[in-house]
């Protein structure tokens with residue numbers, strides 16, 4: 001099972017192929033098919049004709065919701081740096097390496113507190129909680145399992161996160177000659193993000209982020 005997962009919002013209906021216009025309503029269906037999370041964005045017409053009825057009874061159904069499409073800006077404002085914690089989270093999820101499972105979760109909690117991610121849904125799989133986060137600007141979905149952190153693991157995970165935010169993700173040892181070079185000086189914006197909320201994981205391991213109301 002690929003537990004960690006990012007899925008971008010589609011720019012066109014995935015049923016009829018019609019491009020979404022600015023401010024157009026669309027429906028998202030999240031399901032679980034052959035051990036992968038599948039996101040499907042469809043226009044209102046396709047939703048009404050093909051999905052609305054029995055959507056919840058479809059095999060692997062997890063959740064569905066409605067959104068309003070916003071055409072992406074021509075050039076993203078401030079493309080560098082603003083979301084250091086988010087870009088790190090994206091890299092960690094892409095790596096899909098269990099050693100970063102706890103760090104990914106802590107990053108997601110941090111981002112949620114800064115309102116850069118919001119909990120869209122949570123569900124249980126194989127006895128574990130899985131959170132579905134939505135990035136409120138791009139509407140990308142991040143699927144992140146709850147690592148069930150114990151209190152005595154928090155310090156270690158928090159320093160791992162702080163280290164990653166300050167120094168970035170080191171390339172693997174066999175990545176070539178560059179890998180052995182000293183780490184570049186931390187970028188200015190990393191400082192602010194390096195403050196891992198001490199209570200974030202603590203509270204979350206008990207209660208977890210509050211699910212968005214549907």
Ligand SMILES: [Zn+2]
Nearest residue numbers: 013016043046
């Ligand atoms: Zn359609």
